[in-house]
Amino acid sequence: MTASTSKKEWFATWFDTHYYHVLYANRDDQEAEFFISNLMELLKPNPETASILDLACGKGRHSIYMNKLGFNTMGVDLSAQSIAHARQFENENLHFQVQDMREPLKAKFTHIFNLFTSFGYFDSIEENQKVMQAIQAMTTEKGILVIDYLNAHKTVKNLVQSESKTINNIRFDIERNADDNHVYKYIHVTDADFSESYMERVQLLKFSDFETLLNQIGFKVTHCFGDFHLNPFDSEKSDRLILIAQKQ
Numbered sequence: 447m448t449a450s451t452s453k454k455e456w457f458a459t460w461f462d463t464h465y466y467h468v469l470y471a472n473r474d475d476q477e478a479e480f481f482i483s484n485l486m487e488l489l490k491p492n493p494e495t496a497s498i499l500d501l502a503c504g505k506g507r508h509s510i511y512m513n514k515l516g517f518n519t520m521g522v523d524l525s526a527q528s529i530a531h532a533r534q535f536e537n538e539n540l541h542f543q544v545q546d547m548r549e550p551l552k553a554k555f556t557h558i559f560n561l562f563t564s565f566g567y568f569d570s571i572e573e574n575q576k577v578m579q580a581i582q583a584m585t586t587e588k589g590i591l592v593i594d595y596l597n598a599h600k601t602v603k604n605l606v607q608s609e610s611k612t613i614n615n616i617r618f619d620i621e622r623n624a625d626d627n628h629v630y631k632y633i634h635v636t637d638a639d640f641s642e643s644y645m646e647r648v649q650l651l652k653f654s655d656f657e658t659l660l661n662q663i664g665f666k667v668t669h670c671f672g673d674f675h676l677n678p679f680d681s682e683k684s685d686r687l688i689l690i691a692q693k694q
């Protein structure tokens with residue numbers, strides 16, 4: 447760990463490098479491709495003119511597929527590790543860059559995608575607003591934003607407080623709890639010669655919270671879906687909260 451790397455960042459990188467892909471093996475490319483295909487069918491961007499930003503792209507599974515569909519795509523993420531991995535897939539129309547989503551890029555995009563609960567890591571409403579302002583600055587006129595988030599109501603209602611699983615001889619002991627504003631997940635990993643803990647914390651943002659944030663930057667919600675099939679959102683039943691908004 448260098449002096450400039452905080453312990454929290456070091457843990458995040460360590461978990462990402464060694465165990466994220468084991469624990470979340472079901473967050474796979476097929477799921478990403480199915481979701482993107484459905485979104486593109488609905489949004490019908492013009493491959494000749496569209497420019498797409500995958501904001502908090504992780505290792506780039508959605509970006510890579512959007513590029514395969516013929517779209518000019520840029521993926522950005524805070525994790526240098528994930529971007530280094532994604533870069534092996536770069537081509538003339540697919541680029542990746544390390545970037546904090548609270549800061550805007552200079553370029554503008556016709557479509558911005560923020561997928562798989564990649565919002566809500568921050569401590570304050572001001573930081574959420576900063577992300578929204580960056581999105582506002584990076585979107586062209588009438589540009590489209592897609593946010594795919596957890597369904598806060600169902601997440602809290604169905605919270606599995608404690609579970610353990612062993613995958614590839616690695617044991618994961620997971621505890622979850624929630625307060626009014628956040629859901630917390632504590633993951634304790636036990637490998638052959640290693641044992642460490644990691645905490646994930648995500649804000650419990652609801653439809654109305656996103657609507658307020660979006661209205662503040664002059665975006666209007668045009669669609670609200672509850673899963674990757676794009677079925678309508680139902681706060682009791684839906685696994686996801688998927689919002690599509692357009693710059694007015």
Ligand SMILES: C[S@@+](CC[C@H](N)C(=O)[O-])C[C@H]1O[C@@H](n2cnc3c(N)ncnc32)[C@H](O)[C@@H]1O
Nearest residue numbers: 502503504523524525545546547561562563564
């Ligand atoms: C749950 S993962 C989803 C990644 C990707 N969208 C996917 O579906 O595979 C959330 C991502 O948000 C990124 N992230 C967290 N804070 C960020 C920030 N301030 N700026 C950019 N990316 C951030 C993490 O590094 C991580 O890759």
